Amino acid sequence: MSQKLFSLRARARAAAVLAGRDAGRAAAEMEAVAALGAEAHAELRAVIDGLAPPDLGESGLAESLRRYAVLAGRAHGVTVRFTAAELPALGEDQDPALYRVAQEALHNALRHAGATRIGVTLSRTPRRVILEVTDDGSGFAPGAPGGLGLASMRGRAASAGGTLTIRSAPGAGTTVRLAVPLRRPARRQTSQPPGRPPGQQRDERTSGRAADAVGRAHGAARAAGAGAARA
8 A cells, every 4th residue: 555655646746747738647647646546545444444453451442442433434434423331341252352343343334334324332231231333324134145244243242142133124224232241250269267177167166065064074973972972
């Protein structure tokens, strides 16, 4: 793409020089500039669509997804509206799944559906984090054969333990919804001090008390016997 941009600048300069000398050649140079610009734009779109997920642990899921949505929308000339609630920490496999499903849904809306309005929303409930990507594009019949990355999105949703729902119809746009469960941290087990198990310790204390009672009874009997002998 850098070579195309260099050629574009060179052609534009040539057109500027020729504008006052040879209108025909200047027009030809401008046509070449337009063609090169279109090719560079297409390559830029392809690069953005294929971007790998960033380090989500550094910027967080919401901020990383917001940046991608804005960048992809600008590359295609479409405004993408993005909203996000404050999100809790998710599992290592859940953040990438949400990001990739959103990326695929945006790709479909921008490249295939011809959408003019797209919304990306990240919300949460007490038990789930929910991603929704909606567009006003051409839509499709969900049961129709074809790719559009649907199989990939379903696989990513399953890997994160989530539920993927797709609502669409020809001419009615599309909504992609992924809900992933919040995973509760494992309960920490209370450690026991070194020694015998608590149940065994209770048994030993009970046995000790019984032994003390028997000892006291024997002592009382000996004392009574000694008193009777003196009498």
